[in-house]
Amino acid sequence: MSEFLYLYRGGDSSGTPEQMQKHMQKWVDWLKDLGTKGHLKDQGNPLEPTGKVVKGRKAISDGPFAEAKDMIGGYTLVEAKDIAQAADLSAGCPIFDTGGFVEVRPIMKM
Amino acid sequence: MEPGDHLFRREAGRMVAALTRLFGVHNLDLAEDVVQDAFCRALEVWKLRGVPENPSAWLMATAKNRALDILRRERTARRYAPELGRLLESEWTLSPVVNEAFGAPAIRDDQLRMMFSCCHPQLPEVAQVALILHILCGFGVSEVAAAFLTRTAAMEKRVARGKKVLASSTRLFDLAEERELPRRLSAVQRALYLLFNEGYHGAHAQLAVRAELCREAMHLCDLLQEHPLSATPESYALAALMCLDAARLPARVDASGNLSSLYDQDRSLWDAALIAKGDELLDRSATGTRVSEYHIEAAIASVHARARTAESTHWDAIVGLYDTLLAIRPSPIVALNRAIAVAQLDGPARGLEEIAAIADRARLADYPFYFAALGELELRSGRRESAHEHFLSARSLARNPMERRFFQQRASACVA
Structure with missing residues (x-):
């Protein structure tokens, strides 16, 4: 088994309370x-949408780090046989419902 | 842990009530933004970290902190709730006031005040019901539109106009202070009654949606009972009526998914606990001097609930109750139901006479159950052909596939 990081990028999940739930x-x-299938190594964390970008000691700026549609919103660590399986497993991720x-x-x- | 069904929706109503108290009704949009933010945060965190032990408290704390941020940052830029005035300006009083507003008793009162505010006399009844569903029950405008089988664009207009009327006053309706309380309370009861009926008799094809509307109406009716000023005999009668009618919901559709009339329902499926609760509420409602339409309707439902079969129902009592109801709130539908009860008591010929005597019968021309009633009574009189015609008329007016199937079955029974 090898380890893979899922980076969740973009997606707009706003909606009615019922839809969001x-x-x-x-x-x-x-x-x-x-x-349950034994692929979850660490469920990971969500990331705040704001922070600092540091490029050299004096070049510190507030984001944005990427355009909203590519922004990393969180990550998860999984285990899979190979990259093909890791990619397959990610296909069920609900993030695709929100773009x-x-x-x-x-x-x-x- | 697993969050309860509709947790977000329910908490939306509670959070908006608390936030509106702090921000003032004229800032309803701001309150709704804060609620949306809280849900976005909850979604982002919970989806990866799991749902917390007490999700409701988590959401409330998130909304509260956001409210504190806003009140601190925009202290001078905006006008907030005038009745809180200076209390929001000083750091000494700000936190205690905000904490209090997010306490359970305060939220309950504010939900009630919001409900009364939604029933503004400048708004038509349908708009009041739509606003209640949207603001207090957390239905998105698209969901309100779907529940009422209205186009979303039309509902958006209706809700936007409703919010504008709300926002024209700066504070929520105050039960303790308004001289208008009795009139407004009866508007609130009426709106909850309509909401319940939309669920119970409405045209929506999905029973799940309709049961949900009934549940929301019952939940809001509970709030009325929890405040001494709104816990009137009428409020108890309304709650009784809802319990007794809702008790029959599990039997309204039979095992094959077909609509089942009161006469054919499997009465063992009726919810005994709800019937007991309804009867208890009906007892509590029997004080004071005024008999409302809710008292009578609840009494009718109670007579049905006590009958083991349709035949053994006390139809004479029901006819008498309908007589009273007609005197309080005359309507062709009430008259039709009375005629059906008369037919049960004195035979189909008498029932048909009563129907023919309904003064404004023309208003029933697009009501499918009017033709279904004619069909039933003609069928019982042995006039199959005429009955068949009536059921076909009912079918052509059916409002959803389930009704259509039901009338089709009755029509087929006439020619079998």
């Missing part, structure tokens, strides 16, 4: 399913 539930169910996408990056091995 349903969308949230889809995520919870999807991650639970990954866990976002998943970037799947292999963790380099020692």
